[in-house]
Amino acid sequence: MGTHYDVIVIGAGSMGMSSGYYLAKKGVKTLLVDAFDPPHTNGSHHGDTRIIRHAYGEGRKYVPLALRAQELWDELQKETNLPIFKQTGVLGFGPSDSAFIKEAIASGRQYALPLELLKAEEVSKRWPGVRLPEGFHACFEPTSGVLFSENCVKAFRQLAQEHGAALSVHTLVEDIAVNRNFVQIETSKGAYTAEKLIVTAGAWNGQILSKLKLNLSLQPKRQTVGWFACDESLYNDSVFPAFFADTGTAQYYGFPSFNGSGLKLGRHDYGQVTDPDQINRQFGIYPEDEGHIRRFLEVYMPQAAGTLKRGRVCMYTKTPDDHFIVDVHPAYDHVVMAAGFSGHGFKFSSVIGEVLSQLAVDGKTEHDISIFSVTRPALK
Template identity: 40%
Template structure:
């Protein structure tokens, strides 16, 4: 990684966090709570709409179709979210239940079943035919396999970020928002962080800047992409009052869709990988500015949620994608830690990733096996 060199100087902070959205906000709170001298920086004022942490809600599920390596992180993340919920003035987590559904041959659904078995998770595994009896609003093929998680649910993403920032501030954490970082340089035994506001020094730095990470660390192997999601008209049948769950459904073509119980007759829905790479800042377009924005969900609604109506409004966000869709959680050297490549499924882990950054800053060993998320896997894949 190309990190600039500079002359030696005394570090003033124990940790500087670059990017204070989901992961960065959590890292600021847990690091300050651990007694460290911490500076949080963000080029905007989080939560904001120029990243991947907005849109009111995110799903948190435990029987993870993306791989069993994630489950220990998820279970700790859930515990931390529950703790934050108790401390927050606004709701953070709501146990709505989550329905995972896919064709029997789907790697996603088989991995979810394997994760549930390995970690003895509380799930109901049934057929699409049986699931339709319980949720007749969802038109699943009879042959589908479903994994229902009654203890999973939704996170109120912007509330969580606001709460972490507020709690960190109350503990005395320094916060520098609406201020862009322009460079990171090694400086003696620490790091020099250059911003529009001035230069700051720290023993260690955590970079969790989403798709903006490549401006500071251009060798990080992620691709910035644009994604959209939308709210559709839906009546009370699709609400939590009717026990309608959050869901992740994979169609016969292997395309993944996700949705939430309707609130005020509005059901939020998105498609996981229907995206456009971002090469220039002006390509971070708002919803409706790209010709495909309103089309990706129509076929899914027709076949799986025929009772849901038209699009009311939408939003766009960004993913920092890796080639294998797995996270990057690694050190660049002993002073710089990077959390990136969350690939559109990382928000639910933000709490535990923040705590992991705190452990790095303290010099403590991490309790989790993070070897699947190391940067060297990309070098290995090139040579194999």
């Protein structure tokens, strides 16, 4: 492995590995540096599965990116034998005044997405494992579904290396020097230089970006998910969709049971503030690790509220407005960053990799990423 590259990528998780693939595919001499050995269980991409939604409750500006991300996932599937995507459809439900559900529906209408609107009784008739209270409504998007997150990272890694990308694992970044025409990073395995730098280090972005005199409002949070024994005839992936729910007081997301794994569930809007170097990864140390998600199942999916089969701890890195940061460094036009994916970023990692590769090589991207500006008022 050499010491000089066209582009160095710090952080080879979902966003970083994707960008490494798209860079290497263009013939760009690329070095990916990661503190661990991806895919791994220390960041935000483990736990088997992630939802991809196209109609988007977080804001309709995300829809074009979600659709492009889906195209790229479909292309990735053609390049690998690993399962990447399962079209389970995605069900969303909540009270009639839920702003999140309303925005998902509005975004679907604006972009003419296939989206079915359902009343509570229609949901229960179609999926007998769901019990919704009177006054709830739902939307179902049949063309969306589930990404196998660790397989996605594995596939990007394999293909990036096949295209010539270098990968340095178990490598800590100790310092960064930005010069006029190049950058230099000092690592636990030596020094490397490149004309361009991409920083996408997940929960460690705050630490890395502070070395570049950029202090952003990024808050890592400890999150938990659990897999529960369930009636497989009601909740297996051949008959049950992925889902998200706004109960009026909390937000949840979940997955059907794959190969008898059990129904997987997490709470989106709750988690303990943490330091990524100090996080306690033991599931169950807090009563709410299981308590919150079990109570949801008891109310809305009682036949999935069986024995906890396993639990996992991961991290979100939140911004104040829950929008991403994807931009060029305001002081260094040869430094690009992607950060603060706020618990809803993985589905976009294919297109974010494409965006980062374009910003690094061309200084611009074909995609509208204005909502992700590093200089927006919410980050100050």
